[in-house]
Amino acid sequence: MRFGRRPFLGLVAASSLSGCARIATSLTENSHVRALLDAPERLDLALLGAGQPLAQEYRKSDVSPVFRHNGFDPPSSAQYQNWVEDGWRGFTLRVDGLVERPASYDMTALRKKFIRRSQITRHDCVEGWSVIGKWSGVLVADLMADAGIKPLAGYVVFHCMDDDGEGTQYYESLSVRQALHPQALLAYELNDRPVPPQNGAPLRLKVPTQLGYKSAKHVNHIELVATLGGRLGRGGYWEDRNYEWYAGI
Amino acid sequence: MHDVSTARTRVYRHPLPVRLTHWMAALALGVLAMSGMQIFNAHPALYASDASTFDHPLMRFGADLAPDGEMVGYVTIGSLRMNTTGVFGYGPDGMGGQAERAFPSWLTIPAYQDLADGRRWHIFFAWVLVICAAVYAVWALRLRPTRRDLRELPQALRTHLIPWRVPQTAELNPLQKLTYFAVVFVVAPVVVISGLALSPAMDAHFHWLPQMFGGRQFARIWHFAGMIALMAFFAVHVLMVTTTGLVNNLRSMLSGWFVVRKGGHVS
Numbered sequence: 001m002r003f004g005r006r007p008f009l010g011l012v013a014a015s016s017l018s019g020c021a022r023i024a025t026s027l028t029e030n031s032h033v034r035a036l037l038d039a040p041e042r043l044d045l046a047l048l049g050a051g052q053p054l055a056q057e058y059r060k061s062d063v064s065p066v067f068r069h070n071g072f073d074p075p076s077s078a079q080y081q082n083w084v085e086d087g088w089r090g091f092t093l094r095v096d097g098l099v100e101r102p103a104s105y106d107m108t109a110l111r112k113k114f115i116r117r118s119q120i121t122r123h124d125c126v127e128g129w130s131v132i133g134k135w136s137g138v139l140v141a142d143l144m145a146d147a148g149i150k151p152l153a154g155y156v157v158f159h160c161m162d163d164d165g166e167g168t169q170y171y172e173s174l175s176v177r178q179a180l181h182p183q184a185l186l187a188y189e190l191n192d193r194p195v196p197p198q199n200g201a202p203l204r205l206k207v208p209t210q211l212g213y214k215s216a217k218h219v220n221h222i223e224l225v226a227t228l229g230g231r232l233g234r235g236g237y238w239e240d241r242n243y244e245w246y247a248g249i
Numbered sequence: 250m251h252d253v254s255t256a257r258t259r260v261y262r263h264p265l266p267v268r269l270t271h272w273m274a275a276l277a278l279g280v281l282a283m284s285g286m287q288i289f290n291a292h293p294a295l296y297a298s299d300a301s302t303f304d305h306p307l308m309r310f311g312a313d314l315a316p317d318g319e320m321v322g323y324v325t326i327g328s329l330r331m332n333t334t335g336v337f338g339y340g341p342d343g344m345g346g347q348a349e350r351a352f353p354s355w356l357t358i359p360a361y362q363d364l365a366d367g368r369r370w371h372i373f374f375a376w377v378l379v380i381c382a383a384v385y386a387v388w389a390l391r392l393r394p395t396r397r398d399l400r401e402l403p404q405a406l407r408t409h410l411i412p413w414r415v416p417q418t419a420e421l422n423p424l425q426k427l428t429y430f431a432v433v434f435v436v437a438p439v440v441v442i443s444g445l446a447l448s449p450a451m452d453a454h455f456h457w458l459p460q461m462f463g464g465r466q467f468a469r470i471w472h473f474a475g476m477i478a479l480m481a482f483f484a485v486h487v488l489m490v491t492t493t494g495l496v497n498n499l500r501s502m503l504s505g506w507f508v509v510r511k512g513g514h515v516s
Contacts, residue, residue: 018355020279025343025359028366037369040376048450055453064300122300122465124449126364128292129301130465209453242365248450249372 045246052181055208058120064131067123067190067199074197075162075218088202093186097157097224100148107202110188113146114138119183121208123215126243135206137187141180143222149176152226155235158205159221164237172205172216173228173235173245183208186219211247213238260419262507267388270381271502277378278483280370282476286352287359287367293338293351295473299464307470310351312339320347375444382437392430398423413492419509432482440475443468 027033074080083091088107096102105113118136125131140156156179160170178184185206187195195201200217207214213236228235228245235245263271293310296302308326310333315321322338324331334340336353343354343361354360358370405424408415415422421429445451446459446468462468490498501507 014355017283018360021283021343021355021358021360024280024283024370025361028359028370034369037373040372043376044372044450048448048454051454053450053453055449056456062300066303068301068303122449122452124447124465125292126368128288128447128469129294129303130299132300209450211449238365242363242369244368249448 041244041246044244044249048248049178049246052177053209055121055183058122058132060120060134062132063120063134063191066131067133068125068129068131069198070125070127073162073165074201077161080161080218084197084201091202091220093203093220093222095143095147095222095224097222098150098153098226099144099224100150101146103147107188110138110186110203114142117185119185119206119208121183121206123206123208123212125212126238126247134189134191135185135187135204136189136192137185137203137206139182140174140184140186140205140222141182143186144176144179147224149224153224154226155224155228155232157223157225157228157232157235158216158219159223160216160237161218161220168237170216170218170237171232172214172237173232174207174214176224178207178210181207181209186222209248211249213243214247256510258419258509260507260509261505262419262501263505264388265505266384268502268505270385274378274381274385277374277381278479280358280374281378282480283356283358284367284370284374285472285476287357287362288364288371289473290351290357290362290367291364295470296466297463297470298466299459301466310338312349320349322349375441378437379441382433382441386433389429389433392421392426392433394423394427394430398426402427412489415489415493417493417497417507417509419507428482432479436475436478436482439471440479443471443475447472 028037083089090106092104092106093110094102094104115138116136117139118134120132120134122130122132144156153176155173155175157171157173160172163169174184183206187200187204187206188202189195190199190204195204200215200219203219205214205216205219216236225232233240236243239245294301294303294306295308296305297307306325308324310322310324312320312322320334320339321332322334322336322340324333324337337351339349340347340353341355342348342350343357343359348362350362357367359366401423405422408422409424442458443462446462447465452459452465459465459468462471497508
């Protein structure tokens with residue numbers, strides 16, 4: 001009876017692990033299982049999205065030496081390159097959709113018309129790493145006040161200038177309530193310098209209460225809509241790839 | 250010949266809520282460990298700080314191209330570097346090939362590399378574990394070690410040196426009580442709370458949460474170390490269950506009934 005017990009147990013352990021991995025992998029393909037696995041997101045949003053708490057702000061000395069970015073290329077269009085070289089002359093941010101006063105702002109208007117807000121906050125990437133940076137720019141709430149949110153508007157969609165290299169444009173969305181958070185910032189500066197291309201030039205959304213992928217880069221169009229879905233998919237490029245729309249966890 | 254009814258006593262050891270939450274928690278822990286390794290694969294490095302110090306990881310999994318053209322997987326802890334090709338750093342990718350990945354496909358859920366799916370499994374079963382652990386904890390309060398348990402601990406430790414000779418008693422022995430108590434009230438809370446400290450929304454609600462672990466990245470170390478501690482417990486737990494009367498132990502956790510033999514030993 002004792003013969004070969006140890007190798008046998010080792011084999012059982014290894015094959016049951018790989019069996020678990022295989023079963024879970026095939027379950028992931030099942031739409032009912034997927035719906036079940038997606039269920040906690042609503043609970044998390046209800047619990048954690050209830051208040052508007054402020055993310056911790058840091059001292060200047062806490063700022064990370066390099067603000068890491070993922071290996072995506074900045075927009076490759078000739079237009080974007082021209083803007084980079086030309087100091088964003090001719091670039092405009094458009095705000096439209098369910099707003100009282102659709103508007104366009106160039107970089108000078110954004111700097112002159114709105115109060116400059118700064119925050120030194122931690123950026124938590126969904127991959128697991130964190131960096132601390134100082135972001136300065138316009139509060140999304142101030143932009144919304146200028147454009148006037150129509151009562152039917154439910155979501156604020158941030159359209160980006162870059163695509164994934166296969167023709168799919170990046171975009172992100174926040175609920176109106178999340179967009180009005182006092183730290184939701186449309187940043188034009190990182191660490192007191194214009195936002196570099198790899199970190200989202202010229203305008204990058206910064207939402208320090210959620211994971212990094214919500215902080216859309218290269219924003220040139222803000223659109224207010226009643227609901228997501230349809231053309232807007234699940235509310236973001238990463239959401240369309242099964243990442244949570246509510247990225248508070 | 251001896252009278253069976255006096256030689257063997259049946260005791261009702263585990264009430265239904267304990268049995269249910271035990272198996273649910275076991276399932277949840279397994280899925281959490283494996284989906285956690287999937288998540289870890291997205292950035293297989295740990296830093297002893299709040300923000301990542303990319304040049305100075307405490308621990309890192311990676312892969313390099315060796316001069317002979319072969320891929321080499323490695324794990325570094327501080328300045329120590331271990332070659333782990335085939336298992337850690339470089340190993341099976343779950344699609345029939347080999348790839349640069351911290352944990353191999355047979356240790357992750359899903360087997361293929363997908364952070365989004367791994368997170369879905371992890372967060373779902375985190376809720377399952379927390380709910381089970383909360384129910385289980387009410388019962389586990391009874392495991393609070395008494396002064397007598399602590400006095401008998403050295404003796405219990407000695408008897409555990411030979412696992413299959415551990416006397417089977419109606420009551421849990423002091424070492425069992427202490428271990429289960431520590432797992433439920435020390436290790437599991439550290440794992441759960443350090444996991445919550447990784448959430449940017451939780452951190453906004455409670456600034457002290459990541460700070461109590463030494464920062465958000467440090468909380469990842471606690472989360473990882475807690476997982477290792479739970480796996481170590483699991484290994485010893487399975488060893489003890491197997492060697493001290495597998496059938497009797499399994500039956501007690503399935504039906505509740507545990508058989509104690511006179512003399513205390515299970516032959």
